[in-house]
Amino acid sequence: MEAPSEIADRLWNVSLIQTKMIPPRLPPGCVQRHALLERLPKRPARGITIVTAPAGFGKTTLLAGWSEALLEQKHPVAWLSLDGEDDDPQQIVAYLVAAFSRASEDIAWQAQQLLNNDALAPIKTVISLLLNGIAACGRCVFLVLDDADRLTAKPVLAVVSRLLRYAPENMHVLLGARGEPALTLGQLRAPEKIMRLGVDDLRFSIDEAQAFFDQTGTVSLDRTSVELLNRATEGWVAGLQLASLALTQVGDATRVATNLAGTSTGIDRYLNDAVLAQLPPPMLKFLLCTSILERLTPGVCDAIMGGGGGSGAKLDWLERHNVFIRPLDERQDWYRYHALLSDALRRRLVRQMPQQVPLLHRRASQWFAGARLWPEAVRHALAAGDLEQAAQWVENCAMEMLERGESHTLLGWIGKLPADVIQGRLRLHLAKAWALAFLFQTSRATKEIRFVADEIERMSHDETSRVDDAALAEVNAISAMIAAISDDSERALELGRAAEASLASTASWAKRYAQTAQFFGLMYRGRFDQIRRIWDLANERLEQSQAQIYSDMNRHAMYGLAALVHGELSEATRIFEVTLPRAESALGHSSACAVMVAGSLASIYYERNELTEARKLITGRWTIALEISRLGALVRHTYAAARLLWRDSETGAALAVLEDARQVAVARSWLRLKLACDAETVRLLLVDDRIAEARQIADELSASVPMMCEGRKGSTVETWTSYCVLQARVLMAEDLADQAVPLLERSLDTVVAMGWRCCEAAISVLLSIALEQCGASERALVTLGRALRLGEASGMISSFVDEGQPVRALLQRLRPVSEDVSNVETAYVDKLLAAFDDACGSPAASPTAVEAVSTSSDILSAREFEVLNHVACGLSNKEIGRSLKLAPETVKWHLKNIFEKLNVSSRIEAVQRVLGLGVGEGRSAM
Numbered sequence: 001m002e003a004p005s006e007i008a009d010r011l012w013n014v015s016l017i018q019t020k021m022i023p024p025r026l027p028p029g030c031v032q033r034h035a036l037l038e039r040l041p042k043r044p045a046r047g048i049t050i051v052t053a054p055a056g057f058g059k060t061t062l063l064a065g066w067s068e069a070l071l072e073q074k075h076p077v078a079w080l081s082l083d084g085e086d087d088d089p090q091q092i093v094a095y096l097v098a099a100f101s102r103a104s105e106d107i108a109w110q111a112q113q114l115l116n117n118d119a120l121a122p123i124k125t126v127i128s129l130l131l132n133g134i135a136a137c138g139r140c141v142f143l144v145l146d147d148a149d150r151l152t153a154k155p156v157l158a159v160v161s162r163l164l165r166y167a168p169e170n171m172h173v174l175l176g177a178r179g180e181p182a183l184t185l186g187q188l189r190a191p192e193k194i195m196r197l198g199v200d201d202l203r204f205s206i207d208e209a210q211a212f213f214d215q216t217g218t219v220s221l222d223r224t225s226v227e228l229l230n231r232a233t234e235g236w237v238a239g240l241q242l243a244s245l246a247l248t249q250v251g252d253a254t255r256v257a258t259n260l261a262g263t264s265t266g267i268d269r270y271l272n273d274a275v276l277a278q279l280p281p282p283m284l285k286f287l288l289c290t291s292i293l294e295r296l297t298p299g300v301c302d303a304i305m306g307g308g309g310g311s312g313a314k315l316d317w318l319e320r321h322n323v324f325i326r327p328l329d330e331r332q333d334w335y336r337y338h339a340l341l342s343d344a345l346r347r348r349l350v351r352q353m354p355q356q357v358p359l360l361h362r363r364a365s366q367w368f369a370g371a372r373l374w375p376e377a378v379r380h381a382l383a384a385g386d387l388e389q390a391a392q393w394v395e396n397c398a399m400e401m402l403e404r405g406e407s408h409t410l411l412g413w414i415g416k417l418p419a420d421v422i423q424g425r426l427r428l429h430l431a432k433a434w435a436l437a438f439l440f441q442t443s444r445a446t447k448e449i450r451f452v453a454d455e456i457e458r459m460s461h462d463e464t465s466r467v468d469d470a471a472l473a474e475v476n477a478i479s480a481m482i483a484a485i486s487d488d489s490e491r492a493l494e495l496g497r498a499a500e501a502s503l504a505s506t507a508s509w510a511k512r513y514a515q516t517a518q519f520f521g522l523m524y525r526g527r528f529d530q531i532r533r534i535w536d537l538a539n540e541r542l543e544q545s546q547a548q549i550y551s552d553m554n555r556h557a558m559y560g561l562a563a564l565v566h567g568e569l570s571e572a573t574r575i576f577e578v579t580l581p582r583a584e585s586a587l588g589h590s591s592a593c594a595v596m597v598a599g600s601l602a603s604i605y606y607e608r609n610e611l612t613e614a615r616k617l618i619t620g621r622w623t624i625a626l627e628i629s630r631l632g633a634l635v636r637h638t639y640a641a642a643r644l645l646w647r648d649s650e651t652g653a654a655l656a657v658l659e660d661a662r663q664v665a666v667a668r669s670w671l672r673l674k675l676a677c678d679a680e681t682v683r684l685l686l687v688d689d690r691i692a693e694a695r696q697i698a699d700e701l702s703a704s705v706p707m708m709c710e711g712r713k714g715s716t717v718e719t720w721t722s723y724c725v726l727q728a729r730v731l732m733a734e735d736l737a738d739q740a741v742p743l744l745e746r747s748l749d750t751v752v753a754m755g756w757r758c759c760e761a762a763i764s765v766l767l768s769i770a771l772e773q774c775g776a777s778e779r780a781l782v783t784l785g786r787a788l789r790l791g792e793a794s795g796m797i798s799s800f801v802d803e804g805q806p807v808r809a810l811l812q813r814l815r816p817v818s819e820d821v822s823n824v825e826t827a828y829v830d831k832l833l834a835a836f837d838d839a840c841g842s843p844a845a846s847p848t849a850v851e852a853v854s855t856s857s858d859i860l861s862a863r864e865f866e867v868l869n870h871v872a873c874g875l876s877n878k879e880i881g882r883s884l885k886l887a888p889e890t891v892k893w894h895l896k897n898i899f900e901k902l903n904v905s906s907r908i909e910a911v912q913r914v915l916g917l918g919v920g921e922g923r924s925a926m
Helices: 004-008 034-038 059-072 089-103 105-117 123-136 154-165 206-216 223-233 237-249 253-260 267-274 281-290 298-304 311-320 339-352 354-370 374-383 387-403 407-416 419-423 426-438 442-460 469-485 489-501 508-523 528-541 546-565 569-587 592-607 611-618 622-628 631-647 651-668 671-687 691-702 705-709 716-733 737-754 757-773 777-794 805-817 823-839 862-872 877-884 888-902 907-915
Strands: 048-052 077-081 141-146 171-177 194-197 325-327 335-337
Touching: 034 059, 048 059, 059 077, 059 141, 059 171, 077 089, 089 105, 089 123, 089 141, 089 154, 089 407, 105 123, 123 154, 123 622, 206 223, 281 298, 281 311, 281 339, 298 311, 298 354, 311 325, 335 339, 339 354, 354 374, 354 387, 374 387, 374 407, 387 407, 387 419, 387 426, 407 426, 426 442, 426 469, 442 469, 469 489, 469 508, 489 508, 508 528, 508 546, 528 546, 546 569, 546 592, 546 631, 546 757, 569 592, 592 611, 592 622, 592 631, 611 631, 622 631, 622 651, 622 907, 631 651, 631 671, 651 671, 651 862, 651 907, 671 691, 671 705, 671 716, 691 705, 691 716, 705 716, 716 737, 716 757, 737 757, 757 777, 757 805, 777 805, 777 823, 805 823, 862 877, 862 888, 862 907, 877 888, 888 907
Parallel strands: 048 171, 048 194, 077 141, 141 171
Antiparallel strands: 325 335
16 A cells, blocks of 8 residues: 555556446346336337436446347447536536547547547537537437436536437437436437436346346245245345345245345345345445445455455355345456445444544555546545645645646635635645636636735744745736736736746746746737747746647747737748647647637738638638637637638638627626727628628727727737727728828837837838728828838738729829839739739628528527527627617627527627528538
């Protein structure tokens, strides 16, 4: 047995209990229940079969028999035994994916890869990948959930309900339960899709009872005796098993039948008389002590009994003597007591040896910790009252869990610990703060950090306390990350510098996050030179580790984004093109890091007019990006997705993408993302001459944005720039270009000071159009020439092409008359003009209402179709509300229902699913 200190030093490994995903082995001589097997659905039809009965009626045996029959027919069968400890949604998803992986590798490999490599992946995304794998496998698939009534935690019920609600046509679900599960099955399936088996269906017939006693071979019984016993037990399988055991002692069927009457209300007494009283004292003690376990294996039983071995032989003896025990796997490494026996034993243990119960749990906890089966180790530690031990194990392993992205699981474990135990553990509070920050729960993360900071301050004035310098450094590192997530670049830079200055003895992954925060802050001070110096120096000092790849990928992504913002497109492309395949290989195609990098790289490809490559990068990633992308990466992903749809003449779908991102911006208080969406929305509206709608957006923003942003530093500069460009576009559409020019000139001065060369080029293009409208043609050509020099150096194309005919006309005028234009610049102008020809001028068509396809008429209501048609036109919630005379909150409610019914997470997905927009090649999953 390993010492606790050695155990605590191990890496955290939240192991899945393999026996939960294996059907219990059918006991020798098990009665074949042919009548019930005939009722098993031969081909799934998106239905549910539920077997409900009290303990001892053979539910699990029936399900195991069904599974065996299905496997013989070559059907994939995923099995999962549930218990009361299944209260973590992330964990239950991991079990479901692993169960389907065991059933067939081709069903769950994508979901398994995502879970293995990026535990921050949204649960909805993992479930969607799993369901897609089931639908695509081309075979009938079965899922068995045994003891489904033991699921009570609402988050877990939501996960399982989602799986059942959106199960494809080739999937059937089999549920075993003592009572009605809390899954609201009636809401998940129509009555004709649910088949129920109850107590009356499970009772043994006379023939089955005869077969049972014949195969048991305890005593020879005539038909009359069998009828007598079956009537006394009312066909209750456990009662027949008790009768079989009693017959070995009594031998009189009539007497046994008399005693069995009413056993369902006196099971403890009868188990004691018929089973436990007949056991040798050492065997009875073994049963009592090990009854605290949900699953048994010789090693943990030896530990509970105080060492000495012999538990394997005892378990084998119990199985051979049919004492309500069954092996859970083929190798017979793990066993489980029948629920009737374990419940009775636990009650007897508490009555007879109450003082021993904590000791038994403590021994079990130590053994499970040594075996790295942490869920059971912590559960038994809590049951033993060893709260400090449970907290210590969680604390020691927390940082490793965070580096592996297992924030959900970590928060679940911390949530199991009493508040007074957590109170004095600063590192546990730090771990909780990291986990909350990674999940965008910044207010809760800030609360945890404030607590730690206050405790450190208190300790600094207490001569008996020792201040943890590493903890203080981590406070700064986490605070820097929270500031970055909250888009406070100045504070992120300040805290990131403070953290790195004091992180000499702290883990390298924490240093990476501190540097990531610095990159973010310096990006909005226009200091890419400093970012590059930190990057080069850090790459010499920080080792690359597979175990720390998550923090390293985030650092790479932020460096690439900084290069992109500063117009270093070649450098950004190089970093992203190296980082993306590494992230996909190590973390998965749909991982947070891969999605963030892909969106930023797609925006570069789009700018260079490499549209096919840009589409490939964002296909299948839009919904994931909405849920897990950081602000800067989501801005670029949204830009690329919306403009690609617009280029394909799908303005309504592009506006739906922008509204999806705008809702995320509002929910997370990301003003920079909201203004980026508003600016692009206004551009699209003006292309379609929807000037009044664009003016309304501009006026609404003018009431608040200047007060919040004008003259401020940091990332707010980008927000203010988006606002100025938006206002300038509206003024130009209203033939007020003379008012737009000063706005654009001030914005240009700002971005030049920041060193944002691509942004400088894009604003210069727009300014040249405004100047031309004002009649300042010469200044317009000079300004366009400035944009050309910047654009040529970076390979920019789309920022010119997307402004349409006015820029094309200026380029055509510029080329023959500009003597100062070099051959290189002339070639660049020719390249731009060719790109205009390819784009065929203004690409977007005015959006029109689209008639909803009839295939969804049984899913959505008439009002929901009406709302979705307006979404397809690219209208925002407010605009839909005004058009349909609904409150914005009512529109939100309808959209929530639409998303739930269609199993989608965004407007563009809903539009594509029902209205058939944006489903061309390479566009379906934007």
